Amino acid sequence: MYRKQVRRRRAVLVLLIVASLVLLSATFSQAGEGPVGSIQRGAATVLSPVEDVASRALKPARDLVNWFRETFNARGENAELKAQVQDLQRRLAQSQSAQGELAQLRPLVRVDRIPPVSEYNPVTARVIARSPTVWYSTVTVDRGSSSGVEVNDPVITGDGLVGRVSATTRSTAQVTLITDHRSAVSARVLPDGPDGVLEPEAGDPSTLLLDFISPDQKIEKGAILVTAGWSNGQISSKFPYGIRIGRVTSATSSPGEAYQRVNVQAFADLRGLDYVQILTGGPPRPGLLK
């Protein structure tokens, strides 16, 4: 009797391990597509109303946690913000004079860029879940393909760039944040470059690094980054030009290094996301899979 029990226990364990490995290899090899991916998306669609209700019910508790976090952070930010206000006032004066020049010069040069955010159709979505591990920086939102959301649509908040849509179901979508290890955003340092690729720092996804900036290019602390939005006619950036991303916190170059180390702080509060806007539709972008 006891041996039978032990055999049964081992059989269940082996069966479950084999089932996990089969699911793992099936999902991994088909990259979320195929029959397993379809079943997964179908199940996620069915369960999304439950997730939505739970998210709404727990919002007060989340807000309380956020309040503690923000209060704790605000104490350190006060002095930093005062310095930023002074810096911004100086930049505003410079910017106003530059805008006048820009208005005169723009018609003279044909700048080939992806059209700006105004040509997209923004869909407001609520964040209903978030990945709990350090391995993935993803959130789930309550708008999916039935609202016109497609894979690779850019996602923003009022503060700046958040990420892009990486998977959709009928009623939900997975957003890969710019702090995810799979994310890379082509970005431009304002006012006039250089362009680089913004990625999370390997091993520390809360820090963003602007890569491929040569040491001889001067990057000022506090400089603002926007999406570069390039297109060469065959392939395009996933993001339109001009979405605010963040601010340079430090730029250092070491002897012997091919590129500078440019640290960037994102404008959007990526840990306390509640609502986001998904930029759907928009003009066609060559070479971008939808």
Add this chain to the structure above:
Amino acid sequence: MIVTWRISLRIAALLLAAVLLELTFFSYASVFGVAPDVVPVVVVALGLLGGAVLGAVCGFAAGLLLDTLLLQTLGVSSLVLLSIGYLAGRYREGFEISSSLTPPLLTGGLALLGAAGLAAIELMLGVDVPVSLLVLREILLKGVWAFLLAIPVYPLVRRALRPALVAGAGGRRTLAQALTPGRARRFRRAGGRRRLARGLTG
């Protein structure tokens, strides 16, 4: 543990609640950049109360639900959670839970093991993150979080499954309290006490 349909439903509800709580609340409540995981804590509690088979099945189901809702690679969380559920159950089948500190300590240790297992699987799948201080901190803090969460969660899970518990599952209930009079008579007639004494009721 005597698993009836009613108890199965309670276990399913517990797992669903744990997964939803993790995705919609605990993942936002990070300290030192690490969010607590309540799902491994519930899975270990179920393993400690119900044995290896129940722990493994519950771990597999919770992992599958977690990966499905997050639209992530299926099977990763299942593999990790079924392992820690099974190990918790094996502990319960081999040793007596005599101290009230044993479940939280076991939960912390198994959650730490689970976080290390998850890290190993993710690295094997090609996640572009070196084994840095951040990864080690994540693993250690997940263990500490699990220890702290187990202090309230283990008694709550035991309370939710109280009608199914028999003596020796870390609880104070006796067989007579665990079963209704009718079921107790049937259980005795089937030699239940002898089976129970051999630890075969899990």
